[in-house]
Amino acid sequence: MRVLIVEDEVRLAETVRRGLSDAGFVVEVVHNGEDAVWAATEQSYDVIVLDIMLPKLSGYKVLEELRSRSVWTPVLMLTAKDGEYDQTDAFDLGADDYLTKPFSFLILVARLRALIRRGGPERPVVLTAGDLILDPARRRVERGGREISMTPREYGLLEFLMRHRGDTVSKTEILENVWDPAFEGDPNVVEVYIRYLRLKLDTPFSRHAIETVRGMGYRLDPEGG
Amino acid sequence: MRVLIVEDEVRLAETVRRGLSDAGFVVEVVHNGEDAVWAATEQSYDVIVLDIMLPKLSGYKVLEELRSRSVWTPVLMLTAKDGEYDQTDAFDLGADDYLTKPFSFLILVARLRALIRRGGPERPVVLTAGDLILDPARRRVERGGREISMTPREYGLLEFLMRHRGDTVSKTEILENVWDPAFEGDPNVVEVYIRYLRLKLDTPFSRHAIETVRGMGYRLDPEGG
DNA sequence: TAAGCCGCTCAGCGGATTCTCAGCGGCGGC
DNA sequence: GCCGCCGCTGAGAATCCGCTGAGCGGCTTA
Numbered sequence: 001m002r003v004l005i006v007e008d009e010v011r012l013a014e015t016v017r018r019g020l021s022d023a024g025f026v027v028e029v030v031h032n033g034e035d036a037v038w039a040a041t042e043q044s045y046d047v048i049v050l051d052i053m054l055p056k057l058s059g060y061k062v063l064e065e066l067r068s069r070s071v072w073t074p075v076l077m078l079t080a081k082d083g084e085y086d087q088t089d090a091f092d093l094g095a096d097d098y099l100t101k102p103f104s105f106l107i108l109v110a111r112l113r114a115l116i117r118r119g120g121p122e123r124p125v126v127l128t129a130g131d132l133i134l135d136p137a138r139r140r141v142e143r144g145g146r147e148i149s150m151t152p153r154e155y156g157l158l159e160f161l162m163r164h165r166g167d168t169v170s171k172t173e174i175l176e177n178v179w180d181p182a183f184e185g186d187p188n189v190v191e192v193y194i195r196y197l198r199l200k201l202d203t204p205f206s207r208h209a210i211e212t213v214r215g216m217g218y219r220l221d222p223e224g225g
Numbered sequence: 226m227r228v229l230i231v232e233d234e235v236r237l238a239e240t241v242r243r244g245l246s247d248a249g250f251v252v253e254v255v256h257n258g259e260d261a262v263w264a265a266t267e268q269s270y271d272v273i274v275l276d277i278m279l280p281k282l283s284g285y286k287v288l289e290e291l292r293s294r295s296v297w298t299p300v301l302m303l304t305a306k307d308g309e310y311d312q313t314d315a316f317d318l319g320a321d322d323y324l325t326k327p328f329s330f331l332i333l334v335a336r337l338r339a340l341i342r343r344g345g346p347e348r349p350v351v352l353t354a355g356d357l358i359l360d361p362a363r364r365r366v367e368r369g370g371r372e373i374s375m376t377p378r379e380y381g382l383l384e385f386l387m388r389h390r391g392d393t394v395s396k397t398e399i400l401e402n403v404w405d406p407a408f409e410g411d412p413n414v415v416e417v418y419i420r421y422l423r424l425k426l427d428t429p430f431s432r433h434a435i436e437t438v439r440g441m442g443y444r445l446d447p448e449g450g
Numbered sequence: 451t452a453a454g455c456c457g458c459t460c461a462g463c464g465g466a467t468t469c470t471c472a473g474c475g476g477c478g479g480c
Numbered sequence: 481g482c483c484g485c486c487g488c489t490g491a492g493a494a495t496c497c498g499c500t501g502a503g504c505g506g507c508t509t510a
Contacts, residue, residue, distance in 0.1 A: 110321070114292065139393040139441055151467055152440030189469060191487060214477070214486070376456060414458060416498060437498070439466065 001116060004045045005029045006036040006062065007078070008054050016049070016108070023109050033057025037065050040073060046116045049108075050095070051078045063095060074115040076108075127162040130224015132201065132209060134162050141201075143224075148200050153178070157193050158201075161210065161220040170217035194218060226341060229270045230254045231261040231287065232303070233279050241274070241333070248334050258282025262290050265298060267377065269364065271341045274333075276303045296361070299340040303328070352387040355449015357426065357434060359387050366426075368449075373425055378403070382418050383426075386435065386445040395442035419443060 003025045007013040010031065017027045028043070030036050033054045040048060040062075048066075052059035063075055077095040097111050127134040132143050141148045141158060150158065156178045161169065171190045175183045194210060202209055202225060209225035210218055228250045232238040235256065242252045253268070255261050258279045265273055265287075273291075277284035288300055299321040322336050352359040357368050364380060366373045375383065381403045386394065396412040404414070419435060427434055427450060434450035435443055 137392050138444070139438060153468065155441075186470065188471085188487085192469075192489085195488070212487070378457065411459065413460080413498085417458075417500090420499070439497070 001025045001047075002043075002045045003027050003112065004036070004039055004043070004048045004073075006031075006033070006049065006054065006059065007051045008032060009051075020109070020112075025112070031055075033059070033062045036062045037069075040066055040071050041069055045073050047112050048073050048075045049078065049112070050075050053080065076111055076115060127159070127165075129162060129165050129209060129220055129222050130207075132162075132224045134159060143201060143205055150200070151196075153193060154196050154200070157190075158197055161197075161218065165220040166222045168213045168216050168219045173217070226272075227251045227253070227268075227270045228337065229261070229264055229268070229273045229298075231256075231258070231274065231279065231284065232276045233257060234276075241330075244330050245334070245337075250337075256280075258284065258287045261287045265291055265296050270298050272337050273298050273300045274303065274337070275300050301333075301336055301340060352384070352390075354387060354390050354434060354445055354447050355432075357387075357449045359384060368426060368430055375425070376421075378418060379421055379425070382415075383422055386422075386443065390445040391447045393438045393441050393444045398442070415443075 001024065003020055005013055005016055005020075005027060007016065007029070008031050013029050013031065017029050020027045028039060028045070030039050033056045036048075036050070036054075037057065050059045050062060054062070057065070059077060063077070066073070066075075074096040077098040079098055096115055099108060099111065127136070132141075134141050136159065139155065141150055141155070157174065160174060160178050171187045174190050175187060179189070194212075198210055201207070207225035209221050211221060213219055226249065228245055230238055230241055230245075230252060232241065232254070233256050238254050238256065242254050245252045253264060253270070255264050258281045261273075261275065261279070262282065275284045275287060279287070282290070284302060288302070291298070291300075301322045301324065303324055303326055321340055324333060324336065352361065356370075357366075359366050361384060364375075366375055366380070366383060382399065385399060385403050396415045399415050400408045400412060419437075423435055426432070432450035434446050436446060438444050
């Protein structure tokens with residue numbers, strides 16, 4: 001159980017460090033935001049205790065930076081009751097739990113255990129091709145920051161293409177995987193749906209992500225066109 | 226001061242019930258794990274006394290289930306000295322305190338009082354989506370500062386959506402998690418209950434928190450609509 | 451016992467989605 | 481440059497899907 005403590009008050013940090021050690025955690029302490037980002041990125045922790053008031057980089061910035069770097073370790077934030085940021089903020093910022101100072105040490109341990117038990121927010125599996133982003137969990141597609149709505153069939157086709165981005169896939173393969181293995185109808189459907197995708201994904205952005213490979217099938221440009 | 230006793234030995238349960246009643250607690254007794262989960266989820270208690278050896282569902286499973294359902298009522302666990310689980314485990318499993326059988330009744334009362342005293346801050350995590358707030362511990366929902374009353378089913382559905390806010394969840398997933406894993410009926414119930422939620426949460430506030438993802442399911446806007 | 455709430459079912463409506471079809475047009479081979 | 485294949489396109493028909501209002505039965509409360 002590895003814990004990273006980010007706390008600038010040296011005495012508090014030391015108290016917590018000793019307590020958590022006794023509770024069986026392996027503890028690392030850093031005293032400012034920059035070190036926190038560095039440590040959390042380079043090392044792997046089960047949970048991070050993050051003070052919100054920090055020199056150099058506020059806890060809130062640290063969290064933002066970590067998430068943007070795809071570090072999904074659960075974070076418990078320490079907030080001051082009367083501080084600039086309150087509890088609501090802590091959650092909005094993506095903290096997984098928070099405690100208001102002063103806090104009971106037993107509670108800290110309990111919360112940390114709870115966080116570790118339930119694990120971090122799952123690492124999002126997102127498919128990308130240039131600025132084209134598909135998030136299977138949310139079933140959302142966006143390009144250039146703009147969300148694009150998809151019908152189920154369109155979405156299925158796009159997901160398939162993105163999972164094979166860079167490869168040329170034949171209409172038959174597409175029909176078998178996106179439609180039905182036993183699909184009987186006209187392969188022209190695929191052409192029709194490719195067109196729908198192009199109208200939504202390429203035309204409005206003057207791009208050309210979906211290429212036609214004559215006689216072969218289609219190919220999604222990994223760079224997004 | 227409401228206490229839930231989970232204890233399968235009827236005589237012991239009855240003794241404890243009477244004793245705690247005399248000490249001024251309002252006491253409810255169940256005799257197996259399944260009833261315990263149900264009671265603790267449906268009702269609100271200040272503390273739960275949980276025997277670890279139980280028919281149907283062990284105390285350890287009960288605790289796990291409760292925490293996973295966001296019931297954060299403090300739990301005092303009763304362990305047998307020579308049992309399969311010992312004291313160390315009790316804490317690791319998330320119990321807030323434990324007593325080894327046989328125990329002194331006075332000590333039980335003292336510990337319960339202590340647990341209830343520090344009970345408040347133990348409760349973590351309120352789920353939010355914009356100005357929509359759901360407090361699992363109290364089974365309360367409010368929007369824009371106004372409390373919104375919910376039937377159990379409505380509440381269950383909303384909690385599920387909020388735990389997955391941002392994600393698209395299918396009607397099947399919903400049925401399995403909010404209704405019953407073995408639910409057989411018409412998925413249309415979900416549509417109906419989505420409607421109820423919208424009538425309570427969205428319509429009166431001219432918002433649009435619950436989105437329909439055609440062909441897929443529903444999505445709760447993390448921003449609240 | 452009556453009234454009310456709750457969970458659930460049902461059937462009809464209307465919009466969204468899927469798929470077919472037929473004509474067009476461009477690319478590539480000769 | 482011409483021909484034929486292949487893919488593109490626009491329109492329209494059929495189907496699917498979610499929404500809604502009504503209603504029923506069971507359980508609780510007065």
